[in-house]
Amino acid sequence: MSRDALLKTYMDMVEDRTEGQSEFHQAVRHVAGDVITIEKAHKEYAAAKVLERLAEPDRVIGFRVVWQDDAGEVQVNRGWRVQYSNAIGPYKGGLRFHPTVSPSVLKFLGFEQVFKNALTGLPLGGGKGGSDFDPRGRSDREIMRFCQAFMRQLAPYIGPDRDVPAGDINVGSREIGWLFGAYKAHALEFTGALTGKGPSFGGSEIRTEATGYGLIYFLEAMLAEHGDDLEGKRIAISGKGNVATHAAEKAVAKGAKVITLSDTSGTLTAEDGLTQDTIDWVRARKAAGEDIAGAPHAEFAESASPWDQEVDIALPCATQNEMDASMARRLVDNGARIVAEGANMPLTSDAQQIIADAGLLHAPGKAANAGGVAVSGLEMSQNSHRRFASRQEVDDALKDIMRHIHAQVAEEGRQGNRVDYGRGANIAAFRKVADAITAMGAI
Ligand code: NDP
Numbered sequence: 001m002s003r004d005a006l007l008k009t010y011m012d013m014v015e016d017r018t019e020g021q022s023e024f025h026q027a028v029r030h031v032a033g034d035v036i037t038i039e040k041a042h043k044e045y046a047a048a049k050v051l052e053r054l055a056e057p058d059r060v061i062g063f064r065v066v067w068q069d070d071a072g073e074v075q076v077n078r079g080w081r082v083q084y085s086n087a088i089g090p091y092k093g094g095l096r097f098h099p100t101v102s103p104s105v106l107k108f109l110g111f112e113q114v115f116k117n118a119l120t121g122l123p124l125g126g127g128k129g130g131s132d133f134d135p136r137g138r139s140d141r142e143i144m145r146f147c148q149a150f151m152r153q154l155a156p157y158i159g160p161d162r163d164v165p166a167g168d169i170n171v172g173s174r175e176i177g178w179l180f181g182a183y184k185a186h187a188l189e190f191t192g193a194l195t196g197k198g199p200s201f202g203g204s205e206i207r208t209e210a211t212g213y214g215l216i217y218f219l220e221a222m223l224a225e226h227g228d229d230l231e232g233k234r235i236a237i238s239g240k241g242n243v244a245t246h247a248a249e250k251a252v253a254k255g256a257k258v259i260t261l262s263d264t265s266g267t268l269t270a271e272d273g274l275t276q277d278t279i280d281w282v283r284a285r286k287a288a289g290e291d292i293a294g295a296p297h298a299e300f301a302e303s304a305s306p307w308d309q310e311v312d313i314a315l316p317c318a319t320q321n322e323m324d325a326s327m328a329r330r331l332v333d334n335g336a337r338i339v340a341e342g343a344n345m346p347l348t349s350d351a352q353q354i355i356a357d358a359g360l361l362h363a364p365g366k367a368a369n370a371g372g373v374a375v376s377g378l379e380m381s382q383n384s385h386r387r388f389a390s391r392q393e394v395d396d397a398l399k400d401i402m403r404h405i406h407a408q409v410a411e412e413g414r415q416g417n418r419v420d421y422g423r424g425a426n427i428a429a430f431r432k433v434a435d436a437i438t439a440m441g442a443i
Contacts, residue, residue, distance in 0.1 A: 006036045014055045021104035023320060027111050027345060028055060030352075030364075034426035039434070048438040050430075057084040057110055058091075060103060061157050065131060067149035069142050079150050081129035083163055084110035087436040090161055091127030092117055092195075092373060092380075094168030095179070097146075101130045105320070109168075112344055113373070115429035116366035119405045122377035127163055129154070135170050136289060144178045151182035158183070158193050160383065166195040166376045169319065172242060172287075173198055173208055192383025195376035204379035205391040206398060207372070212246025213395070214371015214402045215315060215342045216254060221406035222338065222361060225419060231255040234273075236306040236336070238262045239318035240292055243342040243369065245283045247315055252276060260306040262318065265291035267304040274298060307331040317342030325350035332358040341365035352422075361418070367409050367425040374401045 001009075007029070014028055032051060039045045065077040080103060083091045093113040096106075106128045114126030131150055135143050158165060167176050176196040183193055190202075197203035206213070216230075223229050233256045237244050240263045248258045257273030261282055270278065278297050285292055293300045307314060307327040314336050316323055322343065323331070328351035331339070339347070339355055340363040347355065355362050375398055382388050389397070413424020 023108040024104045027108040031426050034423045035430040044438045045434045050434045063153040065149050067145045077133045079131040082106045082110035084126040085114045086125035089123035089125045091163035092124040093128040094166045095171045096130035096168040097133045097170040099134045101132050116370045118429040118432040120374045147178035148182040151179050155186035160191045195379040206394040207375045209246045210375035211243045211372030213250045215247045216250040217402035218368045219340050234311040235313045236260045236309050236311040237315045238306045240282050244317035248279050259309045266302040268298040270298040310334045313338045316346035320345045321348050322346045323351045324348050328354040340368045363421040
């Protein structure tokens with residue numbers, strides 16, 4: 001059978017079983033498209049039905065989260081934990097609190113996480129969780145009560161050797177503190193069952209910065225692979241959160257010009273590059289739950305998009321499917337040559353095709369944004385050893401891991417003097433996960 005026929009048969013099966021889960025189908029299709037012929041050509045992988053197994057998470061735990069708002073009114077939210085695969089280590093992946101959270105979104109994120117975690121070289125399985133809770137407009141005490149109520153439901157299913165959640169959208173170090181406090185009260189023991197903790201109670205140095213910094217280390221490796229560097233490069237970044245602001249900060253420190261940051265209210269632009277002061281201001285506004293209009297030394301426009309600027313490099317760092325086909329076309333017309341994903345699956349399938357047809361280098365999130373989970377993996381080791389590494393040690397380890405990820409991906413994806421990063425990442429990660437699954441038998 002041809003690759004297209006194999007892929008169609010496989011995706012028909014996946015879509016029949018999981019009707020309406022469009023984000024999940026999108027993520028599975030991208031990986032399967034690159035690896036389905038490898039699976040069929042490899043006797044053990046084919047016999048073990050690795051791809052068919054990977055179309056189904058180990059389990060999806062769903063629960064009701066009941067909490068009281070400041071007025072004393074009872075609020076009811078939905079929560080989930082997708083324990084996708086623990087073939088190469090305990091389930092590991094973030095928690096997201098956002099009204100768009102659904103089983104489809106968490107399954108796509110959990111599926112991607114399995115492959116991302118395999119690329120880090122650390123013993124980490126994949127998972128993801130969260131709730132449709134919207135923290136916008138909620139008081140700090142309401143968010144704390146929500147975190148405690150959420151953890152009351154989740155705690156029985158996690159643990160340092162079972163499943164180790166971390167943060168994601170709207171779950172930062174403050175929320176991890178509240179979640180960890182509730183976990184500890186439930187478990188009656190102090191173990192590293194969450195990562196992203198504060199440094200005074202078991203957290204690792206650099207965890208907060210790791211995804212954004214790691215993205216820039218990966219980007220440097222991409223540029224070096226193609227005989228170039230960051231100095232003077234013009235970069236458009238979307239988002240204003242953890243990943244976006246730390247990527248911006250590291251890029252500026254490395255001599256690049258960051259032209260944009262953005263949120264759902266609009267885009268900030270500075271033709272000569274945003275300064276560290278402006279990035280700090282944006283971070284403070286995000287922490288206060290406010291939008292970014294009125295930033296110092298930058299223009300704000302509701303209707304502008306980061307992809308309308310003339311730049312060399314685009315770093316989408318906001319959310320899934322944030323860049324559609326028309327935005328991708330504008331990005332290409334504006335001369336961009338590289339897209340590296342800080343967010344998970346930020347391009348629609350059509351946008352991906354346009355970027356590929358135009359010959360841009362395109363690094364997928366599972367490789368380029370793996371720095372966060374990598375430092376989470378280091379936090380788990382530090383918790384087990386009860387010995388903590390210095391900021392410099394963790395930063396050096398992060399750089400090594402990102403270079404190692406780049407090397408594996410480039411080796412699988414090299415085509416002449418260019419690298420197909422999407423294909424390289426999918427194949428390198430798949431081999432690792434498939435080897436583990438086949439070694440453990442039909443279980
Ligand atoms: P944050 O909650 O810190 O920030 C996300 C920001 O993105 C929000 O401020 C939101 O703006 C903005 N945003 C959402 N949609 C859009 C859009 N369409 N255009 C512009 N801005 C938008 O999240 P993180 O930085 O932690 O996560 C961002 C992405 O990175 C996600 O895809 C996440 O899964 C991924 N990621 C995060 C990791 C981590 O360590 N935190 C690790 C690996 C991946 P507003 O405030 O207006 O809603």
